[in-house]
Amino acid sequence: MGGLSSADAAQLQAHLQHAVTACSERCLWQSAKWAAELLNSLPGVSDSLNQSDTEVDSPMSDGTQSTPPKLKISVDPVQTQLEAKELPRYLLAKSFFDCREFDRCAAVFLPGSLPKGAVGSNLPQPNRRSSAGKGKARMSTPIKVKSYEESLSGISHKSLFLALYAKYISGEKRKDEDSEMILGPADGGVTSNKELNGLTSILEGILSNLHANNANGGGWLEYLYGIVLAKNKNEELAKTWLIKSVHLYPYNWGAWEELCNLLGTIEQLQQVTEQLPQNIMTYIFHIYASQSLFQVTDQVHNQLTSIQSIFPSSAFLKTQRALLFYHSKDFEESESIFSELLTSYPHRIDSVDVYSNILYVMSLRPKLAFLAHTSTLTDKFRPETCIVVGNYYSLLSQHEKAVIYFRRALTLDRTFTSAWTLMGHEYVEMKNSHAAIESYRRAVESNRRDYRAWYGLGQTYEVLEMFSYALWYYQRAAGLRPYDAKMWQAVGQCFAKVGKLGNALRAYKRALIAGSFNDGSASSFGNSQGGEFGVGHLGGGVLDPETLYQVASIYERLDQKEESAAYMELVLAQEEGPQADDEDGIFAGSSVQGVGVTPTTSKARMWLARYEFARGEYQRSMELANELCQDGVEVEDAKALVRDIRARVEADAG
Structure with missing residues (x-):
């Protein structure tokens, strides 16, 4: 989508102006605000409005009357x-x-x-008072x-x-x-x-x-019917009526939001998109829904760049960009955009709760304190403000105060999903498993796409050693975030605990694939779908040593020592990174560094030393044991192994 012609821009301006008025007349304040903000992000809108107010006889006028663009909306x-x-x-x-x-x-x-x-x-409805009155009751x-x-x-x-x-x-x-x-x-x-x-x-x-x-209800009665049906859990019929609503009046943003809330997968989004009108609102909706479904792809970024060429100063579109970076865990880039938005619009509260989540993860306490202060000065009784303050107290490890503010957010709006999820996190920290589970359940009831709540439920049930329940919730979280290594690691861990080692292997290898995408080294893998891979498909970029070690441990439990040893070698290879075995110069000049010596790599080195000792490869075993002595990890076990190797070598020599 390129830039609009002057006629199309004037028509779009007229539609947005009409939308602000129409939504305000029906007390749809959020939709009116959204349309007004988008209207004012159109280049030259304020200039054209000022020009239209200039009188013909004014010295500032060029003698021609500026007329507002005509609106092509049928009037009954x-x-x-x-x-x-x-x-x-x-x-x-x-x-x-x-x-x-x-x-x-x-x-x-x-x-x-x-x-x-x-x-x-x-x-x-049947008359419950008496059978004699049934005929009249009908x-x-x-x-x-x-x-x-x-x-x-x-x-x-x-x-x-x-x-x-x-x-x-x-x-x-x-x-x-x-x-x-x-x-x-x-x-x-x-x-x-x-x-x-x-x-x-x-x-x-x-x-x-x-x-x-x-005849029809102009899109407004259809919209209200869709809301009511959705509240009654009649979601398919609600989708039908919301689609009718956006066909009849596409500039009511509330209808698009309600439609997005009914979508659980990208497949459902594709099905709905085929039934939508072809206009700029559908284009914006597709970006918004893709972001809500965690579709962080180059295509979505390109679509967003295209629409931003039409609305270059739109705070809403900038927020969508920040959310895309947030979902891909590029917290620095996301934080930069939110910081710019806070500077440009210091009184804007929308989405500051997500900004506070980013500052919390990055442990930027001074910035989080400043955000809490400015949000409280603007409006202390907005749910987003309560989330910001709650996150600040959570970062200070004052979990009781954090819960108070998350509860306050829910008192203001019980459908505010992130407040339920964050309150669940705080109850986990306070060791209140029952309250944590209930909080997470309310979060997923409000928003089935909240992978953090599904993951939190899995964690809580895992702590309670109810691994079958934990596995089910972890799988829901992994389904929502298929390229998040953390989700698949949790799935693999639960499969291993319930004794399903084959499934555990597949989950851990899927975690390795997901991690490679995040590290920008997806080409290291022969298949992006996460099937059963041999060790030959792994390598290239830095992989997670802990996940590799878990894969090796499972192969050991399956009595496949050769495969286990191969993965233990891969664990060691992560210490120096991809440059270690880069004979072809593929990674020349790469900024990817190894993880160095860690407890996990030391455990793998110890396992390999014992493995080589059992195979009679005493020289290799001695090298590994001496490296352990130098690293300062597993030192006593390494020294004992060195003594055993020397004794065996002397016995063989004698």
Whole structure:
């Protein structure tokens, strides 16, 4: 995607301006903010707006009236007439919504409480009071729903959306109030949004009637129906309606976010992409969804570079770039982008929780303290701010205080996934396994793509020595992060503990492959899919000595000493790096360094020394044992082996 022509840029500007207004009118504040930020990242937008405000007779004018770009959006004259007729009531309802009086907002247009229909169906509910009344009960619910829908027929779609959305938000607010304390007895799946059933019945009926008359809800009612279906776990149908919504009105970013939340794999993203409209919003969505699914590829980076040529100053797109580097564990590059964003937008709170995670991993305590201070000054009651402060206390090893702030973040927003995950980490540090497991479970319920929560569940169950459970969770984490060596190491370790040595070997070798991708030496391997490899497929870049040692140990348990010895030799080779055996000069001038002498390489050297001694290769065994004596690791065992070698050599000579 190259740069836009002036006509296309003007059209895009008009669409974004309309989106800000349309979303604001329906109290979709986050979507309005997103569109406004994107609008202002278009080059020359502020200049064109100022020029359009300049009067013709002004000395600053060139004598020609600057007209705003025309917007090509179909307008329904019936809806326009209804909106004009009910404008005073709409303004009253919106003022109630802005004051967070959601029930009062809904009551302006909705005639009483919503009907309690079945979820996703207009079928009647059986009468539980008596069998004699069953016949009447079967007819009561459809008539009630139908009459309710008829009472809404004279309301514009905009006002109807606002009223039904207010009812939905009211139900969510009441659900949080009923849940009471975080991780309390009423928290989790015990409480639910009691408005969902009625909203489902009404929206289903309204949209069915519109479809029968070859009409639609302008993309807004379809969007709300998709949200309600997703909350009721009817995800496939929710996808269908959200796709309809973005076809009808593609500039509502909230619909794209909800659609992304329903995607669990890159295959699902590819299936959905085929059904989406071909426009710039789909392009942005594909980048956002790919990042959310940890697809850190050159293709995604190139797509992001292309779209940034259109919106060069977009903070949202810069954040996506930083997140891509974060997922690939390039923390320095990601931190640099977030630091630049903080300098350019010091009052922007969005995604600072991820920035604090990076500073925590890099142990940059002064920067994390500064970020916590500036975020608190901006808004101390944002979940992101609480995450930043919690991470700061965690870095200070004050885990109780960290938990307090993570709980505060969840009190503000119970769907804030990273807060659940980080609170689970803190409970692990505090040795509270039950609370850690519950926190991680809530994280994966909120976001199935949170590999850190899956990995945390695996770690916690492994500590409890419930290895079958741990293995299942580790495999879920590895499925989400197939190129993360740490995930496959954990899978291999659990397979070894449950006695499945063949599976353990495959997992450890997959970890070696994943590690090679991170080190930029993927060419060392003959296959990137992680099948069964011999030692000849390994080498080139620096590999993880501990993983190699575990592979060698498993071969020893399988009584395959030759393979085990070959991997032990590979462990030793990592001390000096790829230059050690680089006869062809492939790694000439390479910055890749060896790991040096480590406890793992010393254990491998000791194993090889004993192995060579058992084979009668006394000279090689003596060399390895003497190296151990010089390294200062395993010294006593090495000295004992030297004495045994000398005694055996003398006995053979005598």
